Amino acid sequence: xxxxxVLGVKPVINLAGPLxxxxxxxxxxxxxxxxxxxxxxxxxxxxxxxxxxxxxAEVCGAEAGYVTSGAAAGLTVGAAACIAGRxxxxxxxxxxxTGLPNEIVVQRAHVTAYSHALRVSGARLVDVGYxxxxxxxxxxxxxVEAAINDRTAAIFYSVGSSRGIVELPxxxxxxxxxxxxxxxxxxxxxxxxxNLRKFIQHGADLVTFSGGKAIGGPQxxxxxxxxxxxxxxxxxxxxxxxxxxxTWTWREQYLESHVLPGPPHHGLGRPMKVAKEEIAGLVVAxxxxxxxxxxxEQQRQNEALQAIADRVSNLPCRAELQDPSVTGRPYPLxxxxxxxGKRTVADLTNELIEGDxxxxxxQGFMDLGAxxxxxxxxxxxxxxxxxxxIAEVLADA
Ligand SMILES: *Cc1c(COP(=O)(O)O)cnc(C)c1O
Numbered sequence: 001x002x003x004x005x006v007l008g009v010k011p012v013i014n015l016a017g018p019l020x021x022x023x024x025x026x027x028x029x030x031x032x033x034x035x036x037x038x039x040x041x042x043x044x045x046x047x048x049x050x051x052x053x054x055x056x057a058e059v060c061g062a063e064a065g066y067v068t069s070g071a072a073a074g075l076t077v078g079a080a081a082c083i084a085g086r087x088x089x090x091x092x093x094x095x096x097x098t099g100l101p102n103e104i105v106v107q108r109a110h111v112t113a114y115s116h117a118l119r120v121s122g123a124r125l126v127d128v129g130y131x132x133x134x135x136x137x138x139x140x141x142x143x144v145e146a147a148i149n150d151r152t153a154a155i156f157y158s159v160g161s162s163r164g165i166v167e168l169p170x171x172x173x174x175x176x177x178x179x180x181x182x183x184x185x186x187x188x189x190x191x192x193x194x195n196l197r198k199f200i201q202h203g204a205d206l207v208t209f210s211g212g213k214a215i216g217g218p219q220x221x222x223x224x225x226x227x228x229x230x231x232x233x234x235x236x237x238x239x240x241x242x243x244x245x246x247t248w249t250w251r252e253q254y255l256e257s258h259v260l261p262g263p264p265h266h267g268l269g270r271p272m273k274v275a276k277e278e279i280a281g282l283v284v285a286x287x288x289x290x291x292x293x294x295x296x297e298q299q300r301q302n303e304a305l306q307a308i309a310d311r312v313s314n315l316p317c318r319a320e321l322q323d324p325s326v327t328g329r330p331y332p333l334x335x336x337x338x339x340x341g342k343r344t345v346a347d348l349t350n351e352l353i354e355g356d357x358x359x360x361x362x363q364g365f366m367d368l369g370a371x372x373x374x375x376x377x378x379x380x381x382x383x384x385x386x387x388x389x390i391a392e393v394l395a396d397a
Contacts, residue, residue, distance in 0.1 A: 012353065013386045015308075016362040017213075017331070017374040020070075024212035024219040025377045031285045035218060038280035045276060046249050049235065052279045056223050059286060060207065061197040064231035066224045066238075067211070067279045071187030072117040073272040074208030074224040078183050079104060079121035080268045081206070081233035082154040088264040091237050095122030095268060101153040104183075107139045109162035114185060121268060123153060130164070138164030141174060148178045155182045159189040159199070172203025181205035181230060187222075190214040191294055191330045206230055211278075214330070214376065217285035221278040236260075237267030238274075298324060298332060301375035304383045305334040308373060311387040315394045316340040334373040335365055336390075340397040345371055351393050359386050 056065025068074040084090035129139025184204040211221030362372035
């Protein structure tokens with residue numbers, strides 16, 4: 001059954017990319033099928049996680065891996081792991097961090113709307129450096145180093161295009177010198193697929209990716225990979241602990257070996273639980289993503305955007321198709337600058353999503369006066385009707 005059959009919500013043709021607010025990417029049939037079939041039976045979730053974690057670790061070249069309910073959840077449970085380590089008492093206490101190391105050092109240019117996800121663990125952000133480039137200042141390694149003390153739990157790095165920052169290899173070197181782990185937010189840093197391994201290679205201790213963006217997995221899935229001891233802490237804080245010590249799945253590993261004094265209770269990660277359906281869907285989507293021919297995929301996107309550019313070419317607007325080989329961005333992008341002067345880009349954006357068919361466009365270039373279109377999350381059979389609707393709206397812009 002479709003969403004409109006189940007809930008009466010009409011579908012949106014998504015020309016904005018794999019955004020959470022639009023439900024991410026349409027799932028490929030094999031991903032949807034893996035989720036449906038995983039739903040037909042039960043399994044111990046920790047076993048499912050362990051098997052998936054091994055696969056994620058292998059793909060990313062990391063010691064260990066874990067499926068989270070998204071990259072943002074990966075930041076939260078990753079930060080909790082850096083704070084609590086393997087102490088059940090500390091796990092039990094979070095997000096109250098009294099007496100625990102709870103500071104996360106972050107360059108100001110990396111304080112994003114997702115930093116909140118780190119703070120959910122109980123962490124406090126300590127931001128250093130300047131935002132900008134020469135004239136306004138940059139972040140220096142000594143500024144990061146000066147912020148590290150015995151309350152420091154982690155250093156945070158957000159993958160993006162900020163200038164004047166301390167880059168990951170150097171940040172990781174600082175972390176190693178002070179025995180402080182580095183957490184990397186690489187949620188949207190795919191493609192290229194080589195990036196799955198790049199940040200671990202650059203020395204990160206934990207790296208998180210969205211499962212529901214370019215990978216094309218379920219929206220409520222994410223990848224967290226990194227150091228084995230930290231991923232273990234994540235797993236321990238993510239369990240649903242309705243068991244006696246004598247029947248705990250991991251009793252040999254943790255109790256009989258005296259590594260832990262007892263199983264920790266439901267931890268900070270419990271409200272961010274991940275179901276077997278998401279885990280199965282993510283693994284199948286990741287396999288598919290790894291096999292994808294990136295050049296052919298860009299070609300598909302270019303063709304879809306070119307068809308829309310052609311459709312509006314004689315309307316009062318200027319359309320610019322930007323090729324990734326020129327822009328360095330991972331996706332081709334179509335910018336349309338309306339020139340009719342009647343309505344703002346915000347008006348046109350609203351009209352497109354509220355119309356019929358409903359078309360979502362990116363707001364990434366609204367400040368430059370452009371409607372931006374991305375073809376990552378649009379199906380081929382949707383392009384023509386989207387082009388017609390965009391032309392209809394632009395004809396009276
Ligand atoms: C999308 C995004 C996130 C959140 O990812 P989810 O998988 O949706 O939780 C975090 N950080 C950045 C930079 C993002 O772009």
